[in-house]
Amino acid sequence: MNSKKTDWFCDARFGMFIHWGLYAIPGQGEWYMSFDRVNAKDYEKYFNEFNPQEFDPRQWAQLAKEAGMKYIVLTAKHHDGFCLFDSKYTDYKSTNTKAGKDFIKEYVEAVREAGLKVGIYYSLLDWHHPDYPKYNDMFHPMRENEAYKEDKYDWDNYLNYMHGQVEELCSNYGKLDLLWFDFSYGDMKGEKWKATELMEMVRRLQPEALVNDRLEGGGSSHGSIMEGTPSKIAGDFASPEQCMPTSELCNKKGEPVVWELCTTINDSWGYVPSDRNYKSAEFLIHKLVECVSKSGNLILNVGPDAQGRIPKEQVEALRQIGAWMKMNGESIYGCEGAKLPRPEWGRYTQKENILYAHIMEAPIGPIPITGVAKEQIESIRVLWDGSEAKDASLALGPRKHPETKFITFGNNGNFTYPLPIEADTVLKIVVKGNL
Numbered sequence: 001m002n003s004k005k006t007d008w009f010c011d012a013r014f015g016m017f018i019h020w021g022l023y024a025i026p027g028q029g030e031w032y033m034s035f036d037r038v039n040a041k042d043y044e045k046y047f048n049e050f051n052p053q054e055f056d057p058r059q060w061a062q063l064a065k066e067a068g069m070k071y072i073v074l075t076a077k078h079h080d081g082f083c084l085f086d087s088k089y090t091d092y093k094s095t096n097t098k099a100g101k102d103f104i105k106e107y108v109e110a111v112r113e114a115g116l117k118v119g120i121y122y123s124l125l126d127w128h129h130p131d132y133p134k135y136n137d138m139f140h141p142m143r144e145n146e147a148y149k150e151d152k153y154d155w156d157n158y159l160n161y162m163h164g165q166v167e168e169l170c171s172n173y174g175k176l177d178l179l180w181f182d183f184s185y186g187d188m189k190g191e192k193w194k195a196t197e198l199m200e201m202v203r204r205l206q207p208e209a210l211v212n213d214r215l216e217g218g219g220s221s222h223g224s225i226m227e228g229t230p231s232k233i234a235g236d237f238a239s240p241e242q243c244m245p246t247s248e249l250c251n252k253k254g255e256p257v258v259w260e261l262c263t264t265i266n267d268s269w270g271y272v273p274s275d276r277n278y279k280s281a282e283f284l285i286h287k288l289v290e291c292v293s294k295s296g297n298l299i300l301n302v303g304p305d306a307q308g309r310i311p312k313e314q315v316e317a318l319r320q321i322g323a324w325m326k327m328n329g330e331s332i333y334g335c336e337g338a339k340l341p342r343p344e345w346g347r348y349t350q351k352e353n354i355l356y357a358h359i360m361e362a363p364i365g366p367i368p369i370t371g372v373a374k375e376q377i378e379s380i381r382v383l384w385d386g387s388e389a390k391d392a393s394l395a396l397g398p399r400k401h402p403e404t405k406f407i408t409f410g411n412n413g414n415f416t417y418p419l420p421i422e423a424d425t426v427l428k429i430v431v432k433g434n435l
Contacts, residue, residue: 006236006258008117008177009210011334012070013292014325015119017262017301018060019075019269022046022082024306030270033080033127033141040081040128040141047082051098055308057110063302063310065114067318068325068332072111073119073180073299076104076169078270079139081128085173089164092128108173119178120169124162124193124215131158138186159194166198170205179206180239183214190216195233212239212260219243219262228253237297244287248294248337260297263287265314271303278313281320282423288321288332289358289424293347295336327384328426331356338435340371346424355435356383357427359419366392366406366413369429374405376431383426 023030025046033043064072077083083093085104094103104120111118126132127141131153134142142148170176179202184190195215202211215233216223219241225234228251237258238249249257265284268275284300291298302314325332331349338348338355345367346360359367369377380389391406392398395413398406407427410417419425 005208006210009071009237009260009297010258010295010336012117013297013332013335014067014069014288015071015073015117015260015297015299016060016064016067016069017073017121017269017299018304019078019301020304020308021075021078021084021270022050022080023078024271024304025049027271027273027306029268029272030075030078030080032270034139037141037143037145043080043128047092047097049098050094050306052304052306052308055099055101055103055106055304057103057107058113060107060302060304060310061110061114061116063315063318064116067300067322068329069116069300070333071117071119071177071299073121073178074104074107075121075123077123077126077165078121079123079125079127079182081126081132083165085169087165087168089161089168104169104173112174117177118173118175119180120173120176121180121182122166122169123182124184124188125182126158126162129158129161131155131161138188163194163198163201167201167205170202170209176206176209178210180212181214181235183218184216184221185218190233199233210236212237214239222257225257226251228255244290245294245296249296256295259295260299261287261291262299262301264301264303265317269301269303271305271311273305273311278317281317281324284317285321285324285423286360289347289349289360292332292335292349293337293342293358324421324423327421328424331358331383331426331428338371340435343368343370350435353431353433353435355429355431357429359425359427360423362409362416362419364416365397366395366408368398368401369405369407369427372405372429372431372435374403376433376435377405378430378432380405380407380430381428382420383428384421389427 026032086095086102134140134148137143213222213225213235222238224231241262249259266275266278288298302310304310335349335351338350346358349356389407392408392413393406
């Protein structure tokens with residue numbers, strides 16, 4: 001459920017995810033090590049090579065601001081175990097590469113400087129660590145590899161390592177606004193991670209930081225946060241992945257749950273140059289609006305290349321979204337879903353007594369403002385320019401529906417006109433009383 005702690009998050013509604021690490025060099029995604037069964041020693045060639053010359057977190061932060069995003073989350077360590085920060089617990093870190101940088105330090109400084117909220121992603125898994133289970137693990141690159149069948153490991157040693165790194169991230173980089181854990185699976189969940197102890201440490205060191213739900217589950221299993229009686233390790237928000245909830249997320253008691261959909265601009269999280277399946281800016285705008293219409297957030301991913309550059313297609317999509325947000329951000333920030341049936345032409349978002357009609361598909365003839373009684377409507381303005389929406393209620397077709405308010409974007413209420421903003425024209429509807 002929403003609380004004062006999550007207020008900024010629910011006001012922001014839109015964030016940037018950044019997946020970046022050694023896996024940008026092979027260019028086959030952050031799961032390459034697992035999918036191609038690459039052992040840790042062979043994968044280390046990318047560690048020896050890693051030296052991004054174009055890394056500029058200020059450019060990343062500026063792009064996020066241009067897109068209308070309010071927070072950023074960067075992968076401090078993904079499943080491959082490589083750390084973008086200076087950790088005393090490992091030599092497998094960016095300060096030991098040719099780059100010689102603590103990338104998390106520079107990133108945090110740049111994001112704060114830009115006035116955005118700071119988030120850090122940390123993987124609970126580690127395919128490089130010698131004490132992470134291999135042969136019988138579901139995802140480890142050396143799963144079912146006979147050479148590792150009799151491998152011995154010290155799980156407590158790994159947990160000390162993992163907890164120690166989380167402590168470093170919570171202690172060495174100032175105030176964090178968000179800590180994004182990834183992920184639990186099979187038996188590897190909850191107290192297998194010593195999750196209560198881990199969460200208590202996070203709450204002590206970063207009491208204001210929001211934490212996601214993945215100490216208990218993965219991208220589709222949200223654990224006790226959905227039960228209505230969340231445990232101490234449940235986190236502050238649910239984090240569905242690459243699959244839009246069919247409606248507003250509520251727990252078993254019917255209470256709304258704070259949530260954030262994480263998704264990609266193409267089909268990949270990490271840099272994959274062969275993945276050309278880019279979603280259009282218009283499609284992504286619609287998905288952002290859909291999230292807000294269901295009282296959720298959207299965190300949209302970019303995957304910089306091995307030099308630290310965000311692909312131009314992703315930059316262009318974000319700038320196009322940003323142009324729309326500059327005109328219509330009022331209908332996103334601080335808004336939630338309206339308790340109204342979804343209109344055929346698009347979606348509604350709401351803020352107090354203001355209803356925002358997101359018109360994404362022009363109907364034949366005038367546009368009906370459905371779900372709200374005609375007499376409740378005080379005014380209707382086009383959001384981006386403040387112009388009054390022309391009343392079409394007396395046109396030929398609308399006369400048959402006297403209970404419904406109709407508007408038009410032209411002079412004749414009987415005609416069909418193109419939308420002023422093709423992707424999504426937003427109407428600001430002030431209503432009397434409560435909807």
